[in-house]
Amino acid sequence: MTALDIRADAARPTRDPFDSDLFRDVLGRFCSGVVVITASRSGENVGMTCQSFMSMSLDPPLVAFAPAATSSTYPAIRDSGSFAVNVLSSTQSATALGFARRGIDRFALAPWHLGETGAPLLDDAVAHIECELYAEHIVGDHFLSVGRVVALDGHPDAEPLLFFRSAFGAWSATSHSATPKQGGFNWSSQHDVYSSMIAPRPSLRRVCATRVSCVGAC
DSSP: OOHHHHHHHSOOOOOOOOOHHHHHHHHTTSOEEOEEEEEEETTEEEEEEESOEEEEETTTTEEEEOOBTTOSSHHHHHHHSEEEEEEOBTTOHHHHHHTTOSSSOGGGSSOEEEOTTSOEEETTOSEEEEEEEEEEEEETTEEEEEEEEEEEEEOSSOOBEEEETTEEEEEEEEESSOOTTSOOOEETTTEEOOTTOOSSEEEEEEEEOOOOSOSSOO
16 A cells, blocks of 8 residues: 555545536636647547646656546547647647537548658647557546657747637747746736746737637547
8 A cells, every 4th residue: 555545545634515617617727738639540540639738757758648538539549559649739729629529520620641650640730749658547537648759849930729718829929038027928918817927928819719618528
């Protein structure tokens, strides 16, 4: 039994309960990028939009994403044994929405080309990160899928698509020499999101008014 198991089994103090709506609302205030996970299984391309993506390790080079346990797309990605992470650009909000829909040909929505692993890579993405499946863990109502990076590239000029409070936005650098007192993150020029971030000082602008309740469940 690990120290974590012992803590899990130990008596915990009583805390006020909260519902899933509050959980979604508060966690939705964490601004993140948006990726599309793609793979090819037996010659068939599969892909899904995902918000929960992260870097895990430098040595070995590992990244991870967290698909819902109910995902109908993830089993095919898992079975392929490899996948690509397409970090979407600010021009690809429609692509993000399309790859979260069911019952359509998702790869008809955006041009793509084959990567080194055979996974389709979406054109115009900020970055492509190709991986071999390294590990998988069940975490609550999601999987944590870990990939070992085998190839990657980045677009020199593209700006990323961002996801904040169930809407998409875009990032742009207002100044590369600004100080912490100059500017900040702004959402629709109204909300000062991160006023204490250090230089460079970027800003956010809404690029899609569509409200999205969940990214990454497909």
